[in-house]
Amino acid sequence: MRHPWLRRIALALLVLVCALIGSIVLFRFVNPPITAVMLEEKLIEGQTLKRRWVPLEEISPNLRLAVIASEDGNFCRHWGVDWAAVREVVNQAKSLSAVRGASTIPMQVAKNLYLWEHRSYLRKALEVPLANALTVIWSKPRMLEVYLNIAQWGPGLFGAEAASRRYFGKPASALTKREAVLLAASLPNPLDRNPARPSRKLNLIADAVQRRLPWIAKRADCVLKP
Known part of the structure; x- marks a missing residue:
């Protein structure tokens, strides 16, 4: 050859x-034993990992709904990538930083599991096929369960259960609506936002998320069925 x-x-x-x-x-x-982002935190940042996996049924519906409202309003209706949101964000700003607003829950699962934290066009390009593959193979409840158990909520702090106990002293199953929206609103910047001691900006973001809950509840039937 x-x-x-x-x-x-x-x-x-x-x-x-x-x-x-x-x-x-x-x-x-x-359940994934560890993720790429966790390895980065442990090996590069030297953080001790704090996490505790719980099934989706043991995570408050308040948090499930708040995370969808904050992160991915069309979660139950797209196949990994919300192209309508991508077009809207690209039209608003021609920068990579703006693409964060169009990142879906499957794309964030793909990033957390397999990729890296630092933003780049390469990472975004890899997120899309991985998100599509995850959506084809997994159910939507499984997608949300994995996301809520591997999402980062602070230095070395991963998953809804560990975050709920750290910030509010209770299991994730007992989160109130306000506690849930504060946790959801902190996800885009978990290293700087403290749900237990919210800044004025975090409270304003949480207020916006909370106003979306009734509308999102009508669109989140794939993970909120009784």
């Missing part, structure tokens, strides 16, 4: 894709 290294690269990419798909299938049934 004229270029045997091309064949090696293609084979390596094929193995990588198969491994990724295999792990996505596995994590449909098995």
Whole structure:
């Protein structure tokens, strides 16, 4: 073969894709033991990880609804990427920082599980196919369950249960509506926002999230069914 290294690269990419798909299938049934973001926190930042996995049924519906209202209002209606939101954000600003507003819950799960924190066009490009694959293989309740258990809520602090106990001294199942919206509003910047001692800005964001709850409740049937 004229270029045997091309064949090696293609084979390596094929193995990588198969491994990724295999792990996505596995994590449909098995809880991920650790994520890329957790490894970054532990190995690079030197943080002690604090987390405690709980099933979706043990996470307050207040938090489930608040996170969808804050992070991904069309969660139950898209297939990994909310293209309408992407177009809206791109029209508003032609910068990478603006794309955060169009990041869906599946895209954030993809980032947390497999990628890295630092924003880049490469990371965004990888998030899209990973989010699509996750949405095809997982159910929406499983997607939200994984997200709420791997999302970062502070230095070394991961998952709704650990965050609820840290900030409010109670399990995630007992969160009030206001506590839930404060936790949800802190997700875009968890290292600087403290839900237990909210700044004026965080309270304003939480107020906006709380006003969306009645409307979002009509669109979140995929994870709020009794």
